[in-house]
Amino acid sequence: GAGVSQTPSNKVTEKGKYVELRCDPISGHTALYWYRQSLGQGPEFLIYFQGTGAADDSGLPNDRFFAVRPEGSVSTLKIQRTERGDSAVYLCASRETSGSFHEQFFGPGTRLTVL
Amino acid sequence: AQTVTQSQPEMSVQEAETVTLSCTYDTSENNYYLFWYKQPPSRQMILVIRQEAYKQQNATENRFSVNFQKAAKSFSLKISDSQLGDTAMYFCAFMGTQGGSEKLVFGKGTKLTVNP
Numbered sequence A: 001g002a003g004v005s006q007t008p009s010n011k012v013t014e015k016g017k018y019v020e021l022r023c024d025p026i027s028g029h030t031a032l033y034w035y036r037q038s039l040g041q042g043p044e045f046l047i048y049f050q051g052t053g054a055a056d057d058s059g060l061p062n063d064r065f066f067a068v069r070p071e072g073s074v075s076t077l078k079i080q081r082t083e084r085g086d087s088a089v090y091l092c093a094s095r096e097t098s099g100s101f102h103e104q105f106f107g108p109g110t111r112l113t114v115l
Numbered sequence B: 001a002q003t004v005t006q007s008q009p010e011m012s013v014q015e016a017e018t019v020t021l022s023c024t025y026d027t028s029e030n031n032y033y034l035f036w037y038k039q040p041p042s043r044q045m046i047l048v049i050r051q052e053a054y055k056q057q058n059a060t061e062n063r064f065s066v067n068f069q070k071a072a073k074s075f076s077l078k079i080s081d082s083q084l085g086d087t088a089m090y091f092c093a094f095m096g097t098q099g100g101s102e103k104l105v106f107g108k109g110t111k112l113t114v115n116p
Helices: none
Strands: A005-007 A010-013 A019-024 A031-037 A044-050 A053-056 A065-068 A075-079 A088-095 A110-114 B003-005 B010-014 B019-021 B024-026 B032-039 B046-052 B064-069 B074-079 B088-096 B110-115
Touching: A005 A088, A010 A019, A019 A088, A019 A110, A031 A075, A044 A065, A044 A075, A075 A088, B003 B088, B010 B019, B019 B110, B024 B074, B032 B064, B046 B064, B046 B074, B074 B088
Parallel strands: A010 A110, B010 B110
Antiparallel strands: A005 A019, A019 A075, A031 A044, A031 A088, A044 A053, A065 A075, A088 A110, B003 B024, B019 B074, B032 B046, B032 B088, B064 B074, B088 B110
């Protein structure tokens, strides 16, 4: 079946601009995660959705970052007034929530470059 | 807060040989999961192996096995019969069971190169 998809694959923007990054999770997966991976680092947690609601947004670095998941499926990560330090790969992951442990399945990421 | 440390930024191994990647972590939780993920240049994170902390037996998946030492908070990955396709970044990750989000905490990664 289809895996997690993310669009665009690459995004180049200028400092101060607004960007949206999209994640399509695996069908039926109610849990969705956003992670940010800076160069030479491991992914860092940003936000977790259970259904439509953000159950844990403790990883969002500041109020320029916001994410939504209005219908409990597709999610959009929104970054306002981008800064050069926002340049990174943004990874999305989804998993089932019924039963016991469930693996997080990752998408290929969106590489964001802020000039 | 949990932390994960991978002390080997880069490793190399000859094809068909065995290599061990190190990982230590810090947590106050008693029940948790540990993982090794592989990230090739395509950026896709792929789960290699997982270990439940309450299980004493070390997990194995074909050529991949772990050495889980709970008291020492150590979780190393052994790759046997290394193949060229094993070349990738490898990330150790921790997932606690308290708090509900089951978010992953990653180390900085080890770049593994398998040489022909």
